[in-house]
Amino acid sequence: MAVSARRGRPLTPEEIYATTLRLVDAAGVDGLSMRKLAAELGVNPMSLYHHVENKTALVRGTCAAVASRLRLPPDDGTPWQEQLRALAHAYRSISQSHPSLWSYVNHHPDVIDQEGGMWVVFNRILVAAGVPAEELVHTRKALFTFVFGFLSAETSGLLTEFGGATDADDTFEVALDLIVAGLEARHS
Numbered sequence: 001m002a003v004s005a006r007r008g009r010p011l012t013p014e015e016i017y018a019t020t021l022r023l024v025d026a027a028g029v030d031g032l033s034m035r036k037l038a039a040e041l042g043v044n045p046m047s048l049y050h051h052v053e054n055k056t057a058l059v060r061g062t063c064a065a066v067a068s069r070l071r072l073p074p075d076d077g078t079p080w081q082e083q084l085r086a087l088a089h090a091y092r093s094i095s096q097s098h099p100s101l102w103s104y105v106n107h108h109p110d111v112i113d114q115e116g117g118m119w120v121v122f123n124r125i126l127v128a129a130g131v132p133a134e135e136l137v138h139t140r141k142a143l144f145t146f147v148f149g150f151l152s153a154e155t156s157g158l159l160t161e162f163g164g165a166t167d168a169d170d171t172f173e174v175a176l177d178l179i180v181a182g183l184e185a186r187h188s
Contacts, residue, residue: 009097010090011048011050011051011064013051015041016048016051016058016061017058017061017062017065018065019037019060020059021065021066021101022074022128023037024101024177025098025100025101026097027100029059029102032055032058032059033055034040034049034055034058034154037058039079053146057110058137059104059105061107062101063067067094067118070091070093070094070117071086071090071093072087072118073078073090073121073125075124080125080128080129081174083121084129084176084179085120085180087113087121087125088147091147091151092139092151092172095154095155098157102151104157106152115146119140122140123136123140125185126139129183129184129187130187131183132186139183143179144177146179147179150171150172154168154172
């Protein structure tokens with residue numbers, strides 16, 4: 001790993017992704033450039049290419065870093081209903097903490113790992129809810145789309161304009177009640 005003469009210490013992936021996240025939170029992904037990131041880190045822009053191939057890989061790594069900090073419900077025997085609620089709240093926490101990154105990711109799904117982490121937990125919870133294997137993919141897509149729609153309305157401000165809803169937390173709990181009730185009715 002090369003050491004920058006200006007920095008005196010090597011770059012780490014953690015430092016790169018944390019700084020990227022801070023820049024994205026401030027100016028959005030469209031406002032991010034390798035030059036701006038390099039300036040923030042005190043390195044030559046070419047130094048970044050020793051760690052990431054391009055901006056897409058940089059955003060992908062930043063998404064993975066954020067996802068690794070999600071508080072996913074463990075497989076500890078807790079009822080699936082509680083686990084599903086915990087997973088939904090964990091996902092919502094991304095949209096609330098990092099709305100620019102969340103919005104970008106949801107319009108560029110190629111930058112996220114759709115096989116690991118949250119998705120493994122989501123599948124496990126749906127299986128515990130009694131969703132048969134042949135319905136798993138469709139159920140996961142339907143529920144994800146439902147929550148995604150809610151979060152899109154919340155982050156865009158539409159939720160407060162549509163119907164005068166002023167307490168997004170209460171509305172989110174109603175949405176989760178509907179999801180849980182629907183799964184219980186369909187698979188009990």
